Amino acid sequence: MSIEKQLNEAFKHNESSLQCPPSLDSRIIAEYDKAVMARRRSVTMFKKRPLPKVVMIALVFVLLCGFAYGSKLLMSDSTSKLSYEIYSNKAFHFSDETIEMARSKLSEVKSRLELGETAVVYLPELSKDYPLFAVENPTYVDDLQQWQSIIAEQGVIENVPRTIFNGLYHFKGGTEGNPFYASINISQKELIEEMKAESKNNTNNEPVWRIVNDAKIPDVSLYSQVYQAENGETIHLSWQIYSDWTFKVESYLSSEEQYEEVNVEGKKAHYIKNNQALLAKDGLLQILTWMVEKNGDSIIYSLESDSPGITKERLVEIFKSMN
Amino acid sequence: MKNTDWSPWLIRMSQGDKEAFQTIYEQTKDHTYRLIYYLSSSKEDVADIVSEVYIELLKSAHKYKPEQPFSSWFNGLIVRQVRSWKRKNWRLYRIVEKVKLFTDLTVDRRAEIELSSVSNQMELYPILRKLPLKAREIIVLKYYQDYTFEDIAVLLDIPLGTVKSRHFYALKQMRRQFELIDDRKESENYVY
Numbered sequence: 177m178s179i180e181k182q183l184n185e186a187f188k189h190n191e192s193s194l195q196c197p198p199s200l201d202s203r204i205i206a207e208y209d210k211a212v213m214a215r216r217r218s219v220t221m222f223k224k225r226p227l228p229k230v231v232m233i234a235l236v237f238v239l240l241c242g243f244a245y246g247s248k249l250l251m252s253d254s255t256s257k258l259s260y261e262i263y264s265n266k267a268f269h270f271s272d273e274t275i276e277m278a279r280s281k282l283s284e285v286k287s288r289l290e291l292g293e294t295a296v297v298y299l300p301e302l303s304k305d306y307p308l309f310a311v312e313n314p315t316y317v318d319d320l321q322q323w324q325s326i327i328a329e330q331g332v333i334e335n336v337p338r339t340i341f342n343g344l345y346h347f348k349g350g351t352e353g354n355p356f357y358a359s360i361n362i363s364q365k366e367l368i369e370e371m372k373a374e375s376k377n378n379t380n381n382e383p384v385w386r387i388v389n390d391a392k393i394p395d396v397s398l399y400s401q402v403y404q405a406e407n408g409e410t411i412h413l414s415w416q417i418y419s420d421w422t423f424k425v426e427s428y429l430s431s432e433e434q435y436e437e438v439n440v441e442g443k444k445a446h447y448i449k450n451n452q453a454l455l456a457k458d459g460l461l462q463i464l465t466w467m468v469e470k471n472g473d474s475i476i477y478s479l480e481s482d483s484p485g486i487t488k489e490r491l492v493e494i495f496k497s498m499n
Numbered sequence: 500m501k502n503t504d505w506s507p508w509l510i511r512m513s514q515g516d517k518e519a520f521q522t523i524y525e526q527t528k529d530h531t532y533r534l535i536y537y538l539s540s541s542k543e544d545v546a547d548i549v550s551e552v553y554i555e556l557l558k559s560a561h562k563y564k565p566e567q568p569f570s571s572w573f574n575g576l577i578v579r580q581v582r583s584w585k586r587k588n589w590r591l592y593r594i595v596e597k598v599k600l601f602t603d604l605t606v607d608r609r610a611e612i613e614l615s616s617v618s619n620q621m622e623l624y625p626i627l628r629k630l631p632l633k634a635r636e637i638i639v640l641k642y643y644q645d646y647t648f649e650d651i652a653v654l655l656d657i658p659l660g661t662v663k664s665r666h667f668y669a670l671k672q673m674r675r676q677f678e679l680i681d682d683r684k685e686s687e688n689y690v691y
Contacts, residue, residue: 196532
């Protein structure tokens with residue numbers, strides 16, 4: 177039998193046995209309802225946007241396929257709505273020179289942005305297939321009450337502390353997003369082609385970049401508050417709030433990054449030390465993360481710092497003081 | 500998929516009429532599911548892409564022109580969603596994160612189990628999956644949807660010659676895979 181005939185018959189043969197599982201129906205209908213609601217909300221709220229755009233600092237979302245390949249599971253944690261896994265992957269190891277070059281391009285682009293603007297920078301030295309990295313020039317709200325009311329208007333009931341760690345660190349400002357990683361949600365294929373072509377004609381090694389608009393990630397609320405001590409050390413308290421839906425979050429560390437699970441009086445947290453952070457001041461970023469389920473939301477809390485004087489022990493002490 | 504005039508349903512659906520959406524969904528879901536199953540690189544992604552397709556249908560319904568066959572238009576939308584699926588899995592580099600949206604993990608797991616029991620019965624799928632997406636699209640549209648090369652060229656917006664060369668390449672690859680399976684089966688029958 178010719179292969180063409182075999183194919184025809186195989187497809188026909190499978191037709192009756194391959195049907196949409198009934199278990200999907202409720203999910204699809206729920207997503208339709210949600211999309212319709214979101215559309216209505218965006219129409220009614222368009223005219224009364226509560227605030228000037230409060231933007232996150234430099235976040236770096238990359239779009240990489242096949243991350244899972246070669247990855248080693250370091251930890252797995254979950255709440256009823258959120259499953260959180262951390263893997264290490266050798267694919268994310270770069271030479272110091274490569275990282276420095278990327279950091280300097282990001283920093284240069286950032287310096288050219290107006291307050292509140294976001295850009296993507298073409299960095300093929302970090303990933304040939306998915307070379308777009310985001311950087312932002314964030315707007316911080318430095319008045320605590322104003323910031324608290326801003327997030328309250330967005331439905332966030334978290335209390336923003338005036339100080340943390342027994343008054344050692346004071347609130348300096350709050351912003352949407354996170355200064356050290358994350359968030360653009362744009363279709364990248366065409367943009368990559370365009371920037372690749374521009375990069376080929378770029379002989380003086382200038383960064384290739386574009387301003388992007390409305391690239392916020394749907395369905396996840398990200399906020400960050402910065403606290404400063406008198407000696408200038410800073411700690412960022414950030415929240416990733418997951419509501420309405422069930423999420424699976426997979427984090428991939430380079431094999432060079434240090435990961436450790438921390439248990440304090442029966443409470444679990446995850447410590448990460450990254451010496452190649454693209455958007456941290458000197459490339460060093462320490463993070464202590466834990467998960468909480470509150471009022472039906474799943475929240476990932478993080479204490480983050482790029483101050484060299486901060487130690488893991490200090491982050492753990494702050495975590496203790498907050499729990 | 501029935502040869503119906505879908506325009507009124509699509510208009511009602513995009514105005515938020517849930518009943519209209521359910522009607523469209525019921526009429527198209529098996530076809531959508533199968534087409535995505537054949538086109539996607541990973542069976543684990545099928546349920547997610549089906550969901551993306553219906554959200555995209557809601558967004559794009561106003562672009563449908565009644566003079567064109569709904570099935571071709573809808574198939575084009577499905578093909579584009581499968582292609583862009585990986586692009587939409589945004590991930591974070593810091594650490595790098597990807598966040599995947601599930602309405603209900605239990606439901607998804609159940610769907611996966613159902614899917615794997617079906618796929619175990621099929622020899623076609625693993626062979627199909629070994630093809631690059633561009634070649635797979637041609638095979639699925641030609642032999643599952645019975646499209647002509649000309650139809651496929653229009654739907655994928657590529658030259659007819661490209662369709663034919665991808666088809667030639669795809670058949671060659673599949674032939675080789677089928678032969679390997681036959682050889683394996685024969686060798687399993689040997690008694691030493």
